[in-house]
Every structure is written in structure tokens, then in C-alpha cells.
Amino acid sequence: xxxxxxxxxxxxxxxxxxxxxxxxxxxxxxxxxxxxxxxxxxxxxxxxxxxxxxxxxxxxxxxxxxxxxxxxxxxxxxxxxxxxxxxxxxxxxxxxxxxxxxxxxxxxxxxxxxx
Amino acid sequence: xxxxxxxxxxxxxxxxxxxxxxxxxxxxxxxxxxxxxxxxxxxxxxxxxxxxxxxxxxxxxxxxxxxxxxxxxxxxxxxxxxxxxxxxxxxxxxxxxxxxxxxxxxxxxxxxxxxx
Numbered sequence: 001x002x003x004x005x006x007x008x009x010x011x012x013x014x015x016x017x018x019x020x021x022x023x024x025x026x027x028x029x030x031x032x033x034x035x036x037x038x039x040x041x042x043x044x045x046x047x048x049x050x051x052x053x054x055x056x057x058x059x060x061x062x063x064x065x066x067x068x069x070x071x072x073x074x075x076x077x078x079x080x081x082x083x084x085x086x087x088x089x090x091x092x093x094x095x096x097x098x099x100x101x102x103x104x105x106x107x108x109x110x111x112x113x114x115x
Numbered sequence: 116x117x118x119x120x121x122x123x124x125x126x127x128x129x130x131x132x133x134x135x136x137x138x139x140x141x142x143x144x145x146x147x148x149x150x151x152x153x154x155x156x157x158x159x160x161x162x163x164x165x166x167x168x169x170x171x172x173x174x175x176x177x178x179x180x181x182x183x184x185x186x187x188x189x190x191x192x193x194x195x196x197x198x199x200x201x202x203x204x205x206x207x208x209x210x211x212x213x214x215x216x217x218x219x220x221x222x223x224x225x226x227x228x229x230x231x
Contacts, residue, residue, distance in 0.1 A: 031217060033217075040224075041223070041224075042206055042221035042222065042223060042224055043160070043206075043221060045218055045219070048217065048218070056218070088158055090158075090159075090160065092160075094217060097217045102148060102165075102210060102217050103150065103162050103165045104162070104217070104219070105162055106152075106159055106160035106161070106162075107159060108157060108158050108159040109158040109159065111158070
């Protein structure tokens, strides 16, 4: 299995809702990432997990809460989002953070709309 | 500071034309990695190639080829005999070596439209 899967594909939520995005990979990768991508812009890194521990938080607001329950799963919990948080949320994984295995493989993304 | 510039925001070609996507980068590191990703309308970023700074050999993979020129800090991507399925946004990215976070600096992307 050489893919990263993300659910749901699309999500519409109100500003008071709580929802979660899910990402899964079965490639044995030990590093996983969340990115946010606005229209016509490159992806922006949000979080990096390495061996199930949070390695990097790029000053992301606390209304986004990541969780890595095991080496194959990465969640992003959403609460009290703003309309400007509407974007494509991409998950990625790489074998590790080491130089030799650093190409990241991306999932298809969740397109989030906050009303 | 690192920076990746893709000066071409949009390119439109007719099928079977060759097209080159430019990528220029800035870094103070002597060791680094460069990547190209393709993002079709479906949204997924597809990994195309990784090149480390010590390997200046050009690479060819089918209709794709990459020209890495360290002297001009460029890592250009050429598609030969373009096809409609090549229509996508292409991102060039730079990673520092010894970067504990494996953080990529992306260029702004080039939208390629291949018309039949």
C-alpha cells in the first residue's frame, strides 16, 4: 500500500461545530504532517509528528488540535473555526525525518468550508 | 533564509509541445534537497523527483526531464510532447539538510494548461 488516505473528502461546518479530519498511511512511515493550502497558494506546514510525538507546531492557533494515536493515523481536531480557515487540508507522510528518507507523500486532502 | 521562486504563474501550451517550468532557489546551505511535486485538480500532491545538492546529474524519466544547475541555483523541469493529463499545478520545493522538521519551502507554483 503506497498511499495516504484522508477522510472526509469535503467538510462543511459552522463556526460552533467540532469536527475531525483523519489521515491514514500503511507504508510504515514514522513522520506525518498536516498542511493547509489556500486557493492558488502553495501548501503551508502546520504540524509535524515524528514517531507519534509532536515535533513541530508552526504557531498554529489552538482551534486546530492534532493527534497521533498510532504510527499509521493522524487526526486534526477542529473547534470554533473561522471562515478564513476554509482551505484544503493536506496530510503527508515520510519514512522518517532523516535526510535519506525525506520525500513526503501526500494524501488527496480534505476541502474544508467554514460557514 | 530560504526562498524558492517559480516566476511563471501560468503557462498554456497545445498538446505535443515541449514546455519548461523554471525554478530558482536561494539558500545559504551547502547541503540541501530539491523536489518537484505535481498537483492535479483532484488536489493530491504527487511526488515527482528529489535531487540532493551534491548530485548535479540531469535526470530523465519518460517524457519528464530535470536540469539542475547549481551555478545558477536553478532546477528546471521539462515536459516533452505534453499531454492534456499533464495539466496541473507544479511546485518546486527546497529542504535543508539536517532540518529536524523536514520542512519544505515551496515555490508559488506554476499552473500548466495543456490544450488538445
